[in-house]
Amino acid sequence: MKEATKEATRILVVGGGYVGMYAALHLQRKLRKGEAEVLVVSPDPYMTYQPFLPEAAAGSISPRHVVVPLRSVLKGCRLLVGEVSALDHAARTATVRTAATEEAGASALTVPYDELVIAPGSVSRTLPIPGLAEHGIGFKTVEEAIGLRNHVLEQLDIASSTRDPEVRDAALTFVFVGGGYAGVEALAELEDMARYAARYYHNIDQDDLRFILVEATGRILPEVGEEMGRYAVRELRGRNIDVRLDTRLDSCENRVVVLSDGSRHPARTLVWTAGVKPHPLLAATDLPLNARGRLKCRPDLRVEGVDHAWSAGDAAAVPDLTAHEPGVECAPNAQHAVRQAKVLAGNVLCSLRGHSLMDYRHKYVGSVASLGLHKGVAYLYGQKLKGYPAWFLHRAYHLSRVPTFNRKARVLAEWTLAGLFKREIVSLGSLENPRAEFELAAGTGRHPEAG
Template identity: 55%
Template sequence: MTRTRVLILGGGYVGLYTALTLKRKAGDKVDITLIDRRPYMTYAPFLPEAGAGSIEARHAVVPLRRTLKGVRVLQGKVTGISHADRRVTAQTDLGEGLTLDYDELVVALGAVSRTFPTPGLAENAIGFKYVEEAAAVRNRILGRIARAATTSDPALRKRLLSFVFVGGGFAGIEAFSETEDMAKATLRYYPELSPEDLNFVMVEAANHILPEMGPDMGEYTKKELESRGMRVLLSTTLDSCVDGHVELSNGEAFDADTIVWTAGVKPAPVLADSDLPLGPRGHVSASPTLQVVNEDGSVVPGVWAAGDGAQVPNLVEGEGDWCAPSAQHAVRQARHLGANIAAHLAGEELHEYKHKHLGMVASLGLNKGVAVIMGVKLRGWPAWVMHRTYHLSQIPTVNRKLRVTLDWTIALLFRRDMVSLGRVEVPRRAFEEAARG
């Protein structure tokens, strides 16, 4: 029996869940290949907790090869898509080129960090989209606190203890809140320092934060953060950060060793060079059945798309023209997509994706949060519990659910580990120094 070759580009929510659903429903009728730069799926909502040490960083990711039994998993970066030839090119981290042919293509490349040509940004800032970035931010903050406690130079101490986060959406606010909570908890081991020494600054270009939750919840969050001594600067942009010297559009300037960029995302750049139809902001145009469509609405045979890199019509009245780029939509679209591909291969009717957003949850540190669930607004501890409960239910595999639960249980009984492992980023330094004598 000839099996249909299905190629999935991306191993995030959409790639993982599409592969799982399609394999379960189509079985031996399909030969599935998935390619991604990383060998794991990152469960992004847990990155702030990984960055704060509430859970182990490796527990915020799901290994693809272990989870996708019967699926061929390749590690590489997609460099070209030619649907006219039914062919994708990719490159491994070792520079080896790959050519992949297919019958059905799933575009699940997600999004990448959206940056601007800000002087010093590329050289000094770090993102917060992947688990290695979350771990690096944690190590950076803990390491800078340790160094600040050692120095007697007040200017250097101020620089070391200044932490700037750019972008006031979900990712930015959660990372900002969780890491500040961790930093304050760390100070119990540093009598040389006080909470007033910490300078956590949020820079947001808009005049509000958490826009998805509405103005009142955004205002509540701002007041909550400021009551903790954190600074939230609205209608402000980062103009420069050359050599760590931060210059803001409001005229303020200071030195900071830690600059975290969470100011939005954009579709994967490789889409712009493909022959797939794109929307006005560079997303792949998709129909409610998650088939890729041309500008006139006609279906492009053999290609499907969902998630952050796709423009999917929102069929729920009053929620906007397109589905929001959220994990909630991505997971459900992926399952729907896998089922639709299986139905297509079996000659059955395709179903349109339609999902009413259940709500939004955000953590603001240990025992603190905000949530809007089916129109009900929650603040403080109830919202934090809702945040953990929802995301524990959504992270894939029983293995990861149990490991995260164990992390949380241990955190209830013992204090978080406050040790920086920043030197893992330069593992050969000690050996090089010893070899040089």
């Protein structure tokens, strides 16, 4: 075991998501002075609490309250905002690209380390479907949530300002692909918001809006159980949402969505939430991967077959010791990631100090999901809930899990105010290109609105 010397052991944490942030947080609390240095490399200076993205998209929560600034939380760690492009664990070095190196045209940084915590998370899993790359909208980041909100409200503006029935129908058709948490919750929240917003358009009726949920399997929200999944389908269909099970997206070229059941739907909105895949960084390492591209890990969260490398969360294939059958792995979800991060940090400390390690063991207790304002489903400890109680439990659970007291207080305040006042339905599409007006004015030599 490596002991602390005058030059402290460097623990490199790759990723600032659930595992990266929580592992670094536990390490900074437990490390003795001078025992080790924790360096966190993250492409963003914040951690995104993804369960709140649907509410951020619907305007129930301010986007800035969905993210947790790493610099203020990890005061005892060093933060380097950049992208790890390659890892040579045999040499204990990481190759890091930052905005400064790219702007200056300089070579990437080579960062040495002693202990590696690799948790880059996952990226959207896309398929080679014609038109998807050109017209699809993802839903994994706060930027995508803001962009989707603006886009939906802009479609109402387009529909309100045209007499062309084809353009109008396409603008008012919203297709979501993927019946997991992200797809169902995003659709439910945005459907609530859009139908509320429609009352402010004199020539758009709520019934003019068309929402379609496309799921390749025979059920949605598998995490909440089969019975609650069927209830969710009935609830959505009762709101005039077209739920299509056992159906795939075949193409979306020229803004026409073609499904495997043969139906065609002109639509200007296609939201893709059909799963995730391991981060591409994992393939650029010399660490062992399983058939799905995730890191092979031991129950104590060490990467299998190597020393001084640890992983958890989406990037790791961790054996589920609570499963009744051998070979079962922990699901790559937030519930496991947060708990794994704590065990991982403790084991890194034990390794540095020569103590025995602890295996990760946590039985999955269930799931909660929102189906829009005051509607939800839940399956916890064998108990099934639906409607308002499930929605309330969904909010209470995630409020308890969002990091820092500051964020908890701000989110609770926003929910309280949202219950007292009307929704905000303004679209700020200019946020996505804030220099557009200035560039136009500079190019013409006068303000674009000048006569």
